[in-house]
Amino acid sequence: MPNPHNVAVVAEQFHGSLQQITSELIGAARFLSEKLGTGVSCFLLGHEITQLAERLVHQGADEVIVIDAPQLKEYATLTYRRAVIGILEHLGTPPQIVLMGSTTIGRDLAPRIAAYLETGLTADCTEFDIGDYEHKGKADPSKTGNFKNILYAIRPSFGESLKARILGPWKNPQMATARIGVVQALPLDTSRKGKIYNISVNFKQEDLRIKVLKTVRDVSVSVNLTEAKVIVSGGYGLGEPEGFEVVRDLASVFKNSVVGASRRAVDSNWIGYAHQVGQTGKTVRPDIYIALGISGAIQHRVGMANSKLIIAVNKDADAPILKFAHYGIVGDLYQVAPLLKKALIKMAKQKY
Amino acid sequence: MPDTSSKAGVNPDGTIDRARAKRMLNPFDRYALQKALEIKRDSGAEVTCVAMGPPPAVEVLIEAFEHGADYGILLTDKRLAASDTLATAYALHKVVHYLGDFDVILTGLQTTDGDTAQVGPQIAERLNIPQITYCEHLSISDRILNGQRIVEGGNQEIEVHLPVLITVANSATPLDYKRFADVAAVKEFLRHPEERDKRIRTVSLDTIGANPNRTGLLGSPTVVGKTWKIGDVGGSCIVFKGESIEREVDELMERLRTDGRGVEELINA
Numbered sequence: 269m270p271n272p273h274n275v276a277v278v279a280e281q282f283h284g285s286l287q288q289i290t291s292e293l294i295g296a297a298r299f300l301s302e303k304l305g306t307g308v309s310c311f312l313l314g315h316e317i318t319q320l321a322e323r324l325v326h327q328g329a330d331e332v333i334v335i336d337a338p339q340l341k342e343y344a345t346l347t348y349r350r351a352v353i354g355i356l357e358h359l360g361t362p363p364q365i366v367l368m369g370s371t372t373i374g375r376d377l378a379p380r381i382a383a384y385l386e387t388g389l390t391a392d393c394t395e396f397d398i399g400d401y402e403h404k405g406k407a408d409p410s411k412t413g414n415f416k417n418i419l420y421a422i423r424p425s426f427g428e429s430l431k432a433r434i435l436g437p438w439k440n441p442q443m444a445t446a447r448i449g450v451v452q453a454l455p456l457d458t459s460r461k462g463k464i465y466n467i468s469v470n471f472k473q474e475d476l477r478i479k480v481l482k483t484v485r486d487v488s489v490s491v492n493l494t495e496a497k498v499i500v501s502g503g504y505g506l507g508e509p510e511g512f513e514v515v516r517d518l519a520s521v522f523k524n525s526v527v528g529a530s531r532r533a534v535d536s537n538w539i540g541y542a543h544q545v546g547q548t549g550k551t552v553r554p555d556i557y558i559a560l561g562i563s564g565a566i567q568h569r570v571g572m573a574n575s576k577l578i579i580a581v582n583k584d585a586d587a588p589i590l591k592f593a594h595y596g597i598v599g600d601l602y603q604v605a606p607l608l609k610k611a612l613i614k615m616a617k618q619k620y
Numbered sequence: 621m622p623d624t625s626s627k628a629g630v631n632p633d634g635t636i637d638r639a640r641a642k643r644m645l646n647p648f649d650r651y652a653l654q655k656a657l658e659i660k661r662d663s664g665a666e667v668t669c670v671a672m673g674p675p676p677a678v679e680v681l682i683e684a685f686e687h688g689a690d691y692g693i694l695l696t697d698k699r700l701a702a703s704d705t706l707a708t709a710y711a712l713h714k715v716v717h718y719l720g721d722f723d724v725i726l727t728g729l730q731t732t733d734g735d736t737a738q739v740g741p742q743i744a745e746r747l748n749i750p751q752i753t754y755c756e757h758l759s760i761s762d763r764i765l766n767g768q769r770i771v772e773g774g775n776q777e778i779e780v781h782l783p784v785l786i787t788v789a790n791s792a793t794p795l796d797y798k799r800f801a802d803v804a805a806v807k808e809f810l811r812h813p814e815e816r817d818k819r820i821r822t823v824s825l826d827t828i829g830a831n832p833n834r835t836g837l838l839g840s841p842t843v844v845g846k847t848w849k850i851g852d853v854g855g856s857c858i859v860f861k862g863e864s865i866e867r868e869v870d871e872l873m874e875r876l877r878t879d880g881r882g883v884e885e886l887i888n889a
């Protein structure tokens with residue numbers, strides 16, 4: 269029997285390949301489970317994916333509970349919902365903690381599971397910890413209590429300017445989703461051994477109400493966005509694909525630099541997905557991030573807000589990015605970028 | 621989620637003070653409203669907007685009317701204060717039950733104060749209906765909805781039978797819902813109490829048959845513990861804006877030279 273007391277992670281795979289977020293979630297779960305003195309269980313859902321279970325063990329899982337079914341070939345809310353509920357029912361006792369990715373899958377699925385279980389869910393966490401909490405409960409005396417070893421789900425709020433610790437000690441599982449690229453994965457350990465359980469679930473007619481007609485996903489090898497010291501990114505403000513020449517040109521001024529992009533530029537087919545920065549792209553924290561013609565939507569911001577220095581060029585003085593960048597230039601990027609390039613080269617020359 | 625900091629907006633006699641009231645429709649919800657109005661245009665559907673908040677939140681509904689919504693319902697009750705997402709979804713699904721029949725529920729992605737796209741799916745769960753989150757495009761025919769949702773690195777095409785809940789992506793379409801607007805007509809019906817009451821209903825937890833123990837603090841399984849400020853993120857941008865681009869770039873360079881961040885170290889000499 270699988271151990272219901274482990275910290276649980278819902279693994280994410282796409283067409284048979286495990287997603288980066290999964291190893292990060294396992295890393296976070298290991299950290300939490302060591303504090304709690306338990307282990308890590310992974311839920312693995314999909315079709316013809318059982319072979320991935322061993323890799324989850326190498327990533328740090330102690331147990332993997334697999335549901336391998338044709339209905340789970342493509343992610344769809346209701347079939348995956350049924351599968352997760354099926355595993356939880358199989359466990360009998362709900363795990364204390366269930367972690368998922370703050371991805372378009374995790375954010376679609378986790379709230380439904382939480383609502384089904386009537387339990388708390390904290391989205392979009394950047395850190396986790398275990399600790400105690402005393403609830404004084406002046407307004408809700410029935411919830412008063414002194415709680416030990418509960419999940420601290422830590423997330424940014426109010427436009428990324430605050431961090432908040434969210435607690436849900438009253439009911440298990442305490443659920444949370446984690447942002448991509450913020451928690452550390454563990455080094456792969458191919459000598460690790462774990463237990464693998466295959467279970468099955470009965471899908472009901474109502475679980476099949478969502479038909480996925482097609483999934484288009486660019487899984488091309490990524491450019492080295494996460495390791496570059498400098499990222500120069502272009503957005504929809506470039507106006508045309510050729511605009512990326514200007515972006516590349518400015519990037520060429522820097523050592524160890526790469527070109528990034530907003531989703532809108534990627535969606536317009538101006539540049540490959542591998543360059544995308546943001547919630548559904550890469551989370552980056554270079555020494556310098558230069559944004560050309562990017563408005564600064566929240567989904568872009570979460571991917572680059574931790575850059576050490578952010579410089580934005582935008583012709584609209586009210587663009588949100590000009591509120592959270594460090595420096596902003598209001599103007600046409602086609603005029604600003606070449607001048608900026610020249611000035612940067614001059615600055616470096618004067619130095620030497 | 622309305623801006624609850626605004627107490628202005630309603631006169632002592634209950635009428636709306638247009639001059640003092642603050643526009644409060646959450647930017648994310650505007651995309652949902654726009655999609656709803658597009659469905660109305662294409663199919664003749666009726667659009668009902670639901671708001672939850674203190675009485676001044678009626679302003680959100682008026683704004684929605686001005687853009688073409690047909691009915692508004694305001695759920696207002698002190699016992700809703702401090703509801704987390706689960707408790708909010710509970711209350712809102714009760715409103716949906718109270719309203720009766722529906723085909724499509726549209727919600728915005730999230731609120732501006734850091735809420736997290738959870739309420740939509742949680743309403744769908746309680747109503748036991750399918751959902752399409754992060755939806756950018758949709759079309760409906762013969763009670764089948766085809767939607768395109770965002771996924772990492774691309775998108776997904778989905779087909780569902782109505783009823784369904786959709787969370788509309790803020791990247792969906794350029795926001796131009798104002799094109800549906802009819803401000804004069806709204807002014808007119810607001811002047812007639814019977815007409816106004818037909819269009820706007822204000823309900824409490826009791827009206828909709830919601831259990832107050834499942835809303836507000838009591839119904840919220842989570843609580844915000846400690847909060848703290850993070851570094852220099854936000855609000856500190858130095859913006860260079862002047863008569864010439866050359867000047868702006870010069871000023872920026874001056875900063876970079878003197879701010880000790882070492883930008884010059886990263887330039888190819």
Ligand SMILES: Cc1cc2nc3c(=O)[nH]c(=O)nc-3n(C[C@H](O)[C@H](O)[C@H](O)COP(=O)(O)OP(=O)(O)OC[C@H]3O[C@@H](n4cnc5c(N)ncnc54)[C@H](O)[C@@H]3O)c2cc1C
Pocket residue numbers: 372502503504505506529530531532533544545546547548549550560561562563564565566567568571581582583584587599600601602729754770789790791
């Ligand atoms: C679920 C979901 C996930 C998402 N994931 C991501 C993600 O990972 N990454 C991401 O980036 N977005 C993501 N988005 C999309 C996001 O909401 C925005 O739509 C997107 O970031 C906008 O891209 P943009 O800033 O390039 O375009 P726009 O918002 O159109 O901004 C263009 C900007 O360019 C400026 N501009 C125009 N011309 C010029 C000029 N000549 N010179 C200077 N400035 C000019 C304009 O003033 C404007 O500010 C996601 C959305 C959803 C719903």
